[in-house]
Amino acid sequence: MSDFVSIKEVAARDGLQAQSVEITLEQRRRLIEALIETNVPELEIGSFVSPTAVPQMAGTDILARTLPHGHTKYSALVPNMKGYELARREGIDQIAIVLSATEQMNQNNIRKSLADTFAMAGDVLARARDERVEIHAYIAVAFECPYEGKVSPSFVIDRAAELMSNEPGRLVIADTIGAANPREVKSMMAELITQHGAYRLGCHFHDTRAMGLANVFAALDAGIRHFDSSAGGLGGCPFAPGARGNVATEDVVLLCESAGFSTGINVKALLASVECLTQIIGLPQGGRSHSWLSDNWRKIAN
Ligand code: COA
Ligand code: ZN
Secondary structure (H helix, E strand, O other), X not given: OOOEOEEEEOHHHHHHHOOOOOOOHHHHHHHHHHHHOOOOOEEEEEEOOOOOOOHHHOOHHHHHHHOOOOOOEEEEEEOOHHHHHHHHHOOOOEEEEEEEOOHHHHHHHHOOOHHHHHHHHHHHHHHHHHOOXXXXXXXXXXXXXXXXXXXXXXXXXXXXXXXXXXXXXXXXXXXXXXXXXXXXXXXXXXXXXXXXXXXXXXXXXXXXXXOHHHHHHHHHHHXXXXXXXXXXXXXXXXXXXXXXXXOEHHHHHHHHHHOOOEOOOOHHHHHHHHHHHHHHHOOOOOOOOHHHHHHHHHHOOO
């Protein structure tokens, strides 16, 4: 099993999408450029969604056109076929399509029923497969929904199998409101690995109940090597009340590197991007390890 843990940095999308301060395209571009310096392999630059629904993500098309192209793969979140087409038009490397495990979350997030959402996602995934576009399918609120409560693991596992039939590049299990615990994470990811193999799976955790890192470790222990995280731990969904920040990239990197995995992330550059976020938001940002890392970043091998 590989000891390389691949991180998708989501601060520029999940981190910014629900912030109440005004954020300019120039600030988003500066943050993305700072994040590129961290050497993160995958970077979500924004989403192609209705600007009325999520004003902070307006202009992702303009942003995409002005970004440099190098070793970092750019990713963008889309809610439907229109978003897929817009992302394709801008030459986005990886497209993340998000669907939720419950009726009410789909209604609130993308104004579709659960059945219509999975049918639409099937169409987008089949098209991406035919067009050889790298696509990641996200199952949001995979453990608990803010509107409907606990989600049955077998329901998620069955929906994952349905999505996998269209061969997405990755299927990501997302704990959108940060309600999962390590035991249920390990059990769900172990079952999904048995069915689909670890390489095609990823996890996305929020840290609402201080279990984010424990959940990362549970998934790591099960064999997962793809994780989303957000510099400074910024994050949240405007349509999922109670969703707090994502697991902080600096905490995930420290956990992985301390436990003998490698991430390739340049910690000094990561701390600089957290500083960039502090300037954008106007309040100090940083994960739980931020102050220790600021003094000890040289101790992290990379
Ligand atoms: N990007 C940009 N605009 C889009 C779009 C997309 N992906 N999908 C639809 N639109 C536009 C339509 O063209 C239409 O524009 P018009 O009024 O100028 O004709 C308008 O939005 C309404 O279209 P409709 O299909 O009726 O959408 P809706 O009002 O039912 O909203 C979504 C559905 C999915 C577009 C909207 O709920 C959304 O963007 N949700 C994203 C939620 C999100 O990002 N959550 C956080 C991440 S999980
Ligand atoms: Zn999230």
